Amino acid sequence: MICPKCKRKYEDDMPKCLWCDAPNPNYGKEEIPEQDTAPVVATSAAPIKKATEKQVEKPSRPHSHHKSKEPGLKIFWLALLIGFTGAHCSSSGRNLRGALYLIFGGLTYRIIYLILRNNGLTIPAAVCAIAFVGYAFIVFLFLKDVWKISLGKYRNRKTGKKYESKSWMHALALIFTIIHAVMLNFDGYSTYEIVWNSGERVTAKMELAVEDYMLAQKNYFEQTGKIGDVKEIRYMSGSVKWNGQFLYRMDGNGLRVKYMTSYHCPYKTEWRIHPVLHNGALDWEITLPEDSRCNEFAHQLVSLKESLSNVPKESEPAASTPELDKGVDGVGVVPDTTQHGDSL
Structure with missing residues (x-):
């Protein structure tokens, strides 16, 4: 002191x-001063420590939530528009799944089909059925992926994070689901027609179209005494008519039927039906393809040709029947000299 x-x-x-x-x-x-100052220091330090802890916890929550999602627009459009190619699977780290989508999703099969078709090769109907089943299964899988993305449940295998979803994705997913369901129904019915009973339902379409043409030509001939083209007999308004797997085209006064697929029969195989006049009566000349498989495929038209060769026309005189049978050798086709001399 x-x-x-x-x-x-x-x-x-x-x-x-x-x-x-x-x-x-x-x-x-x-x-005395030491006893008074000690409690003051202890009480003032406690609130400062609690305030700093609260300030550290608040910004951490939104930061972690922002990093838990991947942008979902790109993956959604890939799955919605070209999901059958597996592009969205490869983009999200599912390479094997994407390859399976590409192989069985219809694109690869269509490329192979076009190559075989344009080279004149025939595809068995069983291949068509198997391809449709694989395509339908892939459509179901990629539509399932579309819905998972739209609901925010689709995960990126590379990062382990889920993709962000938008509210408008649900509406597009529903619309495209309905569209693909309708398309599958049409494809399924077309496949059924091709496969069932060796394509008999497809052949029946051609038979009905040919019968309609022959009936229209017959009615026109009875009214005018002449042979008319497809427009005059009102068989079809244009020069081309499409009916399922067949294309119908004018061939002078006759009708040309062209096969537009490769199942059972080569692509662009043709059948021709020409009206001719013989002794003032209407007769028919039918040209069949040389491929026996196509003749089996169009067995209704083959039967029609055989029936025309065996049944004499009512308008023909009875005395002319033996001479006709002798001249055509039982085939039912008018010789070329008679056709050019009497046909219109």
């Missing part, structure tokens, strides 16, 4: 200065 009066130093516990007897102002008060 330093004396405030004489400025000399003495012990702190002395009641007065040893040199000038001045009283010690701090005598008996040494412990």
